[in-house]
Amino acid sequence: MAELRAIDHAALSKNLRGRAEECRALAQMMTSGNVASYLRLAKTYDAMADQEDQLARDKTNIKR
Numbered sequence: 001m002a003e004l005r006a007i008d009h010a011a012l013s014k015n016l017r018g019r020a021e022e023c024r025a026l027a028q029m030m031t032s033g034n035v036a037s038y039l040r041l042a043k044t045y046d047a048m049a050d051q052e053d054q055l056a057r058d059k060t061n062i063k064r
Helices: 009-029 032-063
Strands: none
Touching: 009 032
C-alpha cells in the first residue's frame, strides 16, 4: 500500500510564486503578442500560490 505523505503547502506556494516571477521576467523579453500570455500565466501561478497559502493557514489552524 502506498505511503501517504504530508503536503508542504508553504513550499508549494513558494515554488508557484517563483514560477510566476519567471513568467513575468519572460514577458519582459517577449514580443507584444506573447506578453499577455505570460502575464496571464503569472497571474494563474499567483492564484494557485494563494490557494496553497490558504491551505497552509487552514492546516495550522487545525493543529491548534
